[in-house]
Amino acid sequence: xxxxxxxxxxxxxxxxxxxxxxxxxxxxxxxxxxxxxxxxxxxxxxxxxxxxxxxxxxxxxxxxxxxxxxxxxxxxxxxxxxxxxxxxxxxxxxxxxxxxxxxxxxxxxxxxxxxxxxxxxxxxxxxxxxxxxxxxxxxxxxxxxxxxxxxxxxxxxxxxxxxxxxxxxxxxxxxxxxxxxxxxxxxxxxxxxxxxxxxxxxxxxxxxxxxxxxxxxxxxxxxxxxxxxxxxxxxxxxxxx
Ligand SMILES: [Zn+2]
Ligand SMILES: [Zn+2]
Numbered sequence: 001x002x003x004x005x006x007x008x009x010x011x012x013x014x015x016x017x018x019x020x021x022x023x024x025x026x027x028x029x030x031x032x033x034x035x036x037x038x039x040x041x042x043x044x045x046x047x048x049x050x051x052x053x054x055x056x057x058x059x060x061x062x063x064x065x066x067x068x069x070x071x072x073x074x075x076x077x078x079x080x081x082x083x084x085x086x087x088x089x090x091x092x093x094x095x096x097x098x099x100x101x102x103x104x105x106x107x108x109x110x111x112x113x114x115x116x117x118x119x120x121x122x123x124x125x126x127x128x129x130x131x132x133x134x135x136x137x138x139x140x141x142x143x144x145x146x147x148x149x150x151x152x153x154x155x156x157x158x159x160x161x162x163x164x165x166x167x168x169x170x171x172x173x174x175x176x177x178x179x180x181x182x183x184x185x186x187x188x189x190x191x192x193x194x195x196x197x198x199x200x201x202x203x204x205x206x207x208x209x210x211x212x213x214x215x216x217x218x219x220x221x222x223x224x225x226x227x228x229x230x231x232x233x234x235x236x237x238x239x240x241x
Contacts, residue, residue, distance in 0.1 A: 036141060039114045039121070041083035042106050043138055046123040049090055052076040053102060053125075064096050084110040093119070101125025127189040136196050150195055151220040151230065157192035158232040161200060161213055164188040165234070169209065176204040176211045176234075194219050210234045 049068065052075035057064055065071060068079055068091045082089040089107045097103040105122040114134065122130040129135050143153055161180070164187035169176050177183060180202045184191055193199050194215045204211040214231035221227060231239045 035113045038082075038084040039111055039116075039134070039138060040141065042111065043121055043129055043134075045080040045082065045090065046104055046106070046121060046129060048080065049076065049104060050102075050123050050125070050128075064102055067091065068094050082106050082110055097124070130189070132190040140196075149220075149223050151223050151225055154194045154215050154220065155230045155238060157194065158200070158213060158215070158230055159238060160188065160192065162232045162234070162238075165211055165213075174209050175206065176209055178204065180213070214239075 049071075052071045053064060056071055056075050068076075072078060079088045079091055081087050085106070085108060089110060090104055093103075093105045093107045095103050102125045103122070104124075105119045107119060109116075109118040111120065114137075116131070116134060120131060121134055124130070129138075139153060142148075143150070161183070164183045165176055167187050168183060180191055180200065191199070198216060198219060200213050201216045202211065202213045211234045212231060214228050216228060218227045220229055229239060233239070
């Protein structure tokens with residue numbers, strides 16, 4: 001009997017330790033999952049409200065409502081709650097703001113655990129979601145969840161840069177900027193980079209005006225793409241593999 005107890009005691013101790021360890025690991029993982037799902041939920045809320053505002057505006061001669069409550073129930077079922085704050089943090093932030101079109105944010109400091117400051121994340125009609133560092137993180141998380149490859153994001157980036165270049169050209173008698181720096185912040189709030197580290201390479205010509213922008217190096221070779229792929233040519237559009 002005594003022998004049995006002697007053997008049993010360390011076994012119990014080990015299992016308690018294992019359980020405690022498992023509990024700590026789970027808590028850490030869940031806390032991280034919670035933080036991530038809170039920021040995804042909050043950015044989705046901002047996008048949903050923005051979509052409703054745009055729908056309202058196109059039905060009302062380009063005007064925005066005096067308050068978000070006006071959107072209910074025709075354009076939005078209800079004002080959503082921020083998953084971190086457990087309440088509507090958006091209605092109080094709503095403002096129509098000149099060149100930005102409109103401006104919205106999650107009021108208070110609800111996402112400090114995701115590295116955000118007070119009154120972030122933000123959404124402006126002109127620039128979409130912000131801040132840029134968070135958008136990059138959120139995009140990376142969503143890409144992973146949806147099984148999107150980095151090259152898909154890179155192609156989207158190039159399309160956005162090309163759209164900004166065309167907007168610039170329209171405003172500047174058909175000329176493209178001499179460098180991509182000419183696009184920020186008026187045509188693009190922030191310049192995207194491939195995998196958040198490699199700047200895109202840009203060249204332009206005048207008479208006839210054209211541009212070429214590409215992802216430099218071998219960032220997508222391991223996904224089966226050639227070097228310096230993808231690229232966007234003002235004449236041919238986005239390169240195909
Ligand atoms: Zn929030
Ligand atoms: Zn790339």
